[in-house]
Amino acid sequence: MASIKEVARAAGVSTATVSRVLANSPHVRPALRERVLKAIKELEYRPNLIARSLRAQQTTTIGLIVSDIRNPFFTAISRAVEDSAYEEGYSLIVCNTDEDPKKESIYLNVMRDANVAGVILSPTGPTAAGLRELETGFAVVVIDRSIPDADVDMVLLDNVDSAYRLTRHLLENGYRRIAAICGERSTTGRERCTGYEQALRAYGLLPSAELVRFVPPQIEAGYAAALRLLELPEPPEALLTTNSLLAAGALEAIHERGLRIPDDVALVTFDETTWASLVQPPITLIEQPTYEIGKTATELLLQRVAEPERATRRVILKGRLLVRGSSAPRVHCG
Amino acid sequence: MASIKEVARAAGVSTATVSRVLANSPHVRPALRERVLKAIKELEYRPNLIARSLRAQQTTTIGLIVSDIRNPFFTAISRAVEDSAYEEGYSLIVCNTDEDPKKESIYLNVMRDANVAGVILSPTGPTAAGLRELETGFAVVVIDRSIPDADVDMVLLDNVDSAYRLTRHLLENGYRRIAAICGERSTTGRERCTGYEQALRAYGLLPSAELVRFVPPQIEAGYAAALRLLELPEPPEALLTTNSLLAAGALEAIHERGLRIPDDVALVTFDETTWASLVQPPITLIEQPTYEIGKTATELLLQRVAEPERATRRVILKGRLLVRGSSAPRVHCG
DNA sequence: TTGAAAGCGCTAACAG
DNA sequence: CTGTTAGCGCTTTCAA
Numbered sequence: 001m002a003s004i005k006e007v008a009r010a011a012g013v014s015t016a017t018v019s020r021v022l023a024n025s026p027h028v029r030p031a032l033r034e035r036v037l038k039a040i041k042e043l044e045y046r047p048n049l050i051a052r053s054l055r056a057q058q059t060t061t062i063g064l065i066v067s068d069i070r071n072p073f074f075t076a077i078s079r080a081v082e083d084s085a086y087e088e089g090y091s092l093i094v095c096n097t098d099e100d101p102k103k104e105s106i107y108l109n110v111m112r113d114a115n116v117a118g119v120i121l122s123p124t125g126p127t128a129a130g131l132r133e134l135e136t137g138f139a140v141v142v143i144d145r146s147i148p149d150a151d152v153d154m155v156l157l158d159n160v161d162s163a164y165r166l167t168r169h170l171l172e173n174g175y176r177r178i179a180a181i182c183g184e185r186s187t188t189g190r191e192r193c194t195g196y197e198q199a200l201r202a203y204g205l206l207p208s209a210e211l212v213r214f215v216p217p218q219i220e221a222g223y224a225a226a227l228r229l230l231e232l233p234e235p236p237e238a239l240l241t242t243n244s245l246l247a248a249g250a251l252e253a254i255h256e257r258g259l260r261i262p263d264d265v266a267l268v269t270f271d272e273t274t275w276a277s278l279v280q281p282p283i284t285l286i287e288q289p290t291y292e293i294g295k296t297a298t299e300l301l302l303q304r305v306a307e308p309e310r311a312t313r314r315v316i317l318k319g320r321l322l323v324r325g326s327s328a329p330r331v332h333c334g
Numbered sequence: 335m336a337s338i339k340e341v342a343r344a345a346g347v348s349t350a351t352v353s354r355v356l357a358n359s360p361h362v363r364p365a366l367r368e369r370v371l372k373a374i375k376e377l378e379y380r381p382n383l384i385a386r387s388l389r390a391q392q393t394t395t396i397g398l399i400v401s402d403i404r405n406p407f408f409t410a411i412s413r414a415v416e417d418s419a420y421e422e423g424y425s426l427i428v429c430n431t432d433e434d435p436k437k438e439s440i441y442l443n444v445m446r447d448a449n450v451a452g453v454i455l456s457p458t459g460p461t462a463a464g465l466r467e468l469e470t471g472f473a474v475v476v477i478d479r480s481i482p483d484a485d486v487d488m489v490l491l492d493n494v495d496s497a498y499r500l501t502r503h504l505l506e507n508g509y510r511r512i513a514a515i516c517g518e519r520s521t522t523g524r525e526r527c528t529g530y531e532q533a534l535r536a537y538g539l540l541p542s543a544e545l546v547r548f549v550p551p552q553i554e555a556g557y558a559a560a561l562r563l564l565e566l567p568e569p570p571e572a573l574l575t576t577n578s579l580l581a582a583g584a585l586e587a588i589h590e591r592g593l594r595i596p597d598d599v600a601l602v603t604f605d606e607t608t609w610a611s612l613v614q615p616p617i618t619l620i621e622q623p624t625y626e627i628g629k630t631a632t633e634l635l636l637q638r639v640a641e642p643e644r645a646t647r648r649v650i651l652k653g654r655l656l657v658r659g660s661s662a663p664r665v666h667c668g
Numbered sequence: 669t670t671g672a673a674a675g676c677g678c679t680a681a682c683a684g
Numbered sequence: 685c686t687g688t689t690a691g692c693g694c695t696t697t698c699a700a
Binding site: 354357386389 | 676677
Binding site for chain 2: 047049061075095113
């Protein structure tokens with residue numbers, strides 16, 4: 001717990017010189033530098049980051065606010081962000097909003113109080129208030145969900161196109177009556193729904209309101225929505241869900257109804273998970289480049305920290321379609 | 335970004351008085367208190383936590399160092415810790431060691447540099463060095479894995495007994511040749527192995543070295559170990575794995591070999607996950623009280639922060655056996 | 669090239 | 685009950 005003062009005394013120099021050595025300032029005589037370095041080593045000195053932060057009015061901590069850490073997508077993101085952040089000497093504070101705007105706003109304040117350098121955020125629903133907050137504080141990068149009209153750095157998936165390709169794959173395999181269970185209150189769910197509808201139209205099909213459900217992006221909601229769809233007088237031949245939690249719920253419903261995949265109903269979704277390839281049949285899905293998303297977001301954030309006035313950018317990454325058994329070509333039996 | 339000085343000026347008092355109001359000190363005249371409160375509100379003043387930390391030589395941040403955030407067990411733990419920490423006004427820094435002692439020691443230093451109040455840690459392998467570190471810094475609570483002989487607060491599962499019950503359940507259902515795939519380099523894997531062996535002995539069976547594998551607690555290792563076990567001249571009738579990652583790998587191997595569960599081979603494990611009840615048949619397992627573990631660990635930590643000299647305690651929680659299809663009573667066919 | 673000194677925002681001892 | 689003051693550990697003018 002030696003302080004810079006003790007190092008200075010041990011090396012017979014002023015604290016300013018120690019500070020200069022620490023900062024790798026070129027204006028220090030080599031001899032002095034050596035002495036200081038030696039003292040640092042002998043005293044096992046480590047700079048007090050708190051003091052440094054107070055002085056600099058800025059920490060080397062960044063925040064990550066996700067909407068649901070139980071969602072493997074966000075777990076993967078946090079891995080990536082953590083990796084990249086620590087590589088750059090930053091620590092990571094992680095928070096979880098449970099899709100609750102109130103919690104989001106609380107955590108945004110926590111971040112402000114913690115004097116973080118910046119925040120990576122998957123905004124929950126109406127982040128208008130939050131956004132205003134953002135503008136008066138730290139650097140921000142938005143991930144996963146876009147905030148329309150906001151002048152903020154973003155890293156997003158090409159949601160419309162991914163959903164289009166996923167739906168087209170079903171269509172190509174002979175499925176026609178395709179239902180979609182979409183996460184509500186986020187641009188992501190809406191965009192994926194758009195891609196789904198575009199694909200249907202491209203195949204001359206009319207999207208049916210009955211087959212599109214917007215629900216909270218969680219297992220229970222996916223389960224309930226799927227159950228209701230499967231109980232329709234004319235049930236869908238395929239189910240598309242917009243995240244892995246919804247897919248898990250849908251799968252549960254399919255099991256409960258005693259249906260077989262894909263013979264009775266196909267299932268496709270977004271996001272690779274441990275289980276998607278473990279269930280029988282394995283699930284066809286759009287894999288997001290999670291690591292790259294997290295890494296890119298961190299890079300954008302630290303760039304903005306370094307240069308607050310640079311133009312904002314919006315990075316769109318492509319999803320990858322992984323075709324597996326849950327959407328095998330349809331065997332017509334009607 | 336108003337500071338305490340500006341509040342003091344606005345209220346026509348000294349910064350000390352503002353500080354006292356902030357600390358809820360009783361020695362402030364109500365009239366003054368009112369004025370200060372008003373100024374605080376008007377200026378939207380929020381205390382600078384950095385300055386406070388520098389002064390107090392201690393932050394209101396705690397660290398969580400887990401060995402693998404991809405392990406849903408640790409994801410659940412981090413949820414719980416985060417919840418409890420924020421309830422008490424603490425922030426959470428999360429790190430991930432990937433079971434790498436080097437990363438662990440780096441992150442322990444990060445924690446020290448960040449002046450955290452304390453750290454919750456699932457120690458990786460030989461944390462002797464780490465432990466010494468610990469003793470000279472912040473409060474520590476160890477979770478999931480015990481450090482023998484260490485005088486540290488711990489929150490653990492009753493591993494031996496849980497594994498005993500899990501194994502006994504298999505034995506009661508008619509399985510005899512039971513293999514175990516255990517996480518290596520942690521007391522957890524070893525203790526669970528002990529419970530497994532005790533159960534075998536209680537049933538008059540001799541544990542066979544051939545059927546016990548210690549491997550890195552990850553999917554790939556679980557896959558490889560299971561594959562080798564299933565290729566044995568006399569393959570096991572049941573597989574027990576000591577965490578969900580190993581189970582996922584084992585399941586993959588079972589699928590690849592085209593075996594049916596439980597007819598060809600049963601599978602039981604530790605840790606509830608999304609997928610364990612989603613695969614067919616669902617997996618029998620010991621569920622850990624993850625939320626309680628995280629909550630208890632946080633409580634112990636904050637208690638120790640408040641009272642560093644209190645006697646250390648070791649909290650042992652019970653696992654819950656969830657019986658599902660993957661270990662259904664054995665149909666003898668020999 | 670180096671050092672003295674001020675000050676980041678806060679709290680707590682001490683005086684009054 | 686309230687204000688003055690010193691100082692937490694660091695960086696950065698400003699002078700020398």
